[in-house]
Amino acid sequence: MAQYIVNWLLLGCFYAAVGVGFSLIWGIMNIVNLTQGSLLILGSYAAYWGYTALHINLFLCIIVAMVALFCVGWLIQYVAINRVIRAPFLVTFMLTFGLDLMLVNLMQLVFTANYRAINSPLSNVGITIAGARIPVLSAAAAVIAIALTAALSQFLSRTRQGNAILAVGMDRDAARLMGISIANSYALTFAIGAALAGAAGAMLAMNSQFSPLSAGQYTLYAFVIVALGGLGTPWAALAGGLAFAFAEVFAPLLPGIGFGLDTGIAFVVLVLVLIIRPNGLLGRPFYS
Numbered sequence: 082m083a084q085y086i087v088n089w090l091l092l093g094c095f096y097a098a099v100g101v102g103f104s105l106i107w108g109i110m111n112i113v114n115l116t117q118g119s120l121l122i123l124g125s126y127a128a129y130w131g132y133t134a135l136h137i138n139l140f141l142c143i144i145v146a147m148v149a150l151f152c153v154g155w156l157i158q159y160v161a162i163n164r165v166i167r168a169p170f171l172v173t174f175m176l177t178f179g180l181d182l183m184l185v186n187l188m189q190l191v192f193t194a195n196y197r198a199i200n201s202p203l204s205n206v207g208i209t210i211a212g213a214r215i216p217v218l219s220a221a222a223a224v225i226a227i228a229l230t231a232a233l234s235q236f237l238s239r240t241r242q243g244n245a246i247l248a249v250g251m252d253r254d255a256a257r258l259m260g261i262s263i264a265n266s267y268a269l270t271f272a273i274g275a276a277l278a279g280a281a282g283a284m285l286a287m288n289s290q291f292s293p294l295s296a297g298q299y300t301l302y303a304f305v306i307v308a309l310g311g312l313g314t315p316w317a318a319l320a321g322g323l324a325f326a327f328a329e330v331f332a333p334l335l336p337g338i339g340f341g342l343d344t345g346i347a348f349v350v351l352v353l354v355l356i357i358r359p360n361g362l363l364g365r366p367f368y369s
Contacts, residue, residue, distance in 0.1 A: 096322030100306030102277030118300030124282025154275025311361020
């Protein structure tokens with residue numbers, strides 16, 4: 082049982098990293114960003130090439146991925162999304178869907194569809210506590226995921242630019258009257274969301290295999306995690322990630338449930354949570 086608990090906590094923290102950027106963009110910009118999975122995989126490639134080609138320290142590769150994806154996110158927002166930000170929800174939904182297809186196909190063209198992973202001296206290192214094995218890289222990724230969630234929460238609540246982002250999410254017209262640049266706030270929001278996806282992608286590359294074909298899976302996971310946790314605070318993504326991972330890890334222990342149905346049970350939990358709490362576990366207005 083101790084191993085199941087460890088697996089749940091580590092997987093839940095990683096899922097939080099997958100969902101927190103998606104939650105930020107959705108909560109502030111009211112955009113369901115379907116490029117989240119492809120941005121995450123792009124972050125995996127940034128970390129992978131930083132480690133294998135540039136021989137950058139393994140954990141510094143997370144920063145490399147975040148910086149690279151911050152720039153990519155800013156560019157996507159400035160070139161494409163900013164043009165339709167006032168359009169109906171369906172327009173932005175379809176735009177991000179098209180951008181996702183473009184990014185996935187570009188990655189397949191440039192990197193091929195072969196699965197890759199970062200193989201480092203720490204890849205097979207783990208410690209055993211109370212009979213449970215804890216992989217060092219997975220534990221490090223969990224700590225970093227929590228640290229990034231806390232950093233985002235502090236940025237939004239403690240800094241002037243963070244308060245400006247929250248003000249835009251609360252009331253765009255009122256924020257403009259207060260002298261806040263809506264375009265800059267949206268660009269920064271999307272860029273931070275993309276950078277967080279890049280960090281999750283780097284963690285994925287450190288602990289598992291990845292390919293452009295995995296992009297759609299992680300977009301779906303991000304959506305489910307945010308739906309479970311709710312919008313309104315970065316910590317909701319952590320709650321959603323832990324809830325999703327709990328169902329996935331412990332479902333095979335139920336009588337008659339095999340390991341092939343673990344993800345299906347997780348989606349059943351999603352439906353039940355939305356029936357009981359439509360706003361998610363910690364859902365509230367993002368600006369409150």
